[in-house]
Amino acid sequence: MAQKRVEHGPMVNGRQQDGRTDRAAGLLSRLVSLARREAPKLVSFGLIGVLNGVVNYAVTVGVTLAVLAPLALAGNDLALGAAKALGWAVAVSNSYLLNTWFTFADESGRRFGWATYLRFVASGTAGLVVEVGSFLLAVRFLPLALAAIVPIGLAFLVNFAMTRLLVFPDRSRREP
Structure with missing residues (x-):
């Protein structure tokens, strides 16, 4: 009996790849693009x-x-x-x-407003909760000096993401 070969994806390095590899590569590509686009804002x-x-x-x-x-x-x-x-x-x-x-x-048009300010304070408060919670977890597994630093980075990323997505979303990328 002859065996039938089923095509599930492209050949890479002599091995057939499935669609998951393509999806992972696409996701990675989108993440790199996002990081490049957002890097100046992240630094600021x-x-x-x-x-x-x-x-x-x-x-x-x-x-x-x-x-x-x-x-x-x-x-x-x-x-x-x-x-x-x-x-x-x-x-x-x-x-x-x-x-x-x-x-x-x-994104803001350099306009200040109470609603935006309150969302900003809420996102900062959520970042504070993440920082304290992750510190209380980290201090159980890491030396204090390291446990005090790690949550700062995590809270920074949470604060930036929440600020970027909820307080100052990129309106130019939305469909009309």
Whole structure:
């Protein structure tokens, strides 16, 4: 009895490949294209994030030293939490302004709005939840010094993705 050869895909290196290889290559190609297209925005978003890390630190430490310490509240957890929350709020607000004006200028039209601001704060809050949750998981398996770094990168990617997709979507790629 003769065996019939069934064609499922192209020949690569003398071996027949199935459609999964083509799909994987297509997905990889789309991901590389997306990364190239989004790289400048990712870098800008990251630089603004670093700047706002400094803003957060400066506001938190500044309020603690200039306001809480003279009032003998520098050891009060509630007061310190409020100082930290203020630092975060100022940094997130500054981040919204800078990302609207620079990183996502094309998408935002450099227009500020409460709805966009609230979506930005929500995406930042979700990133914070991812960072804290992944830190609590990572610290169980990694040394503290590494466990504290890994979640920052993960939260950065989540923040960028949410900001890009939900706060400042690319309207030029949508169908009319």
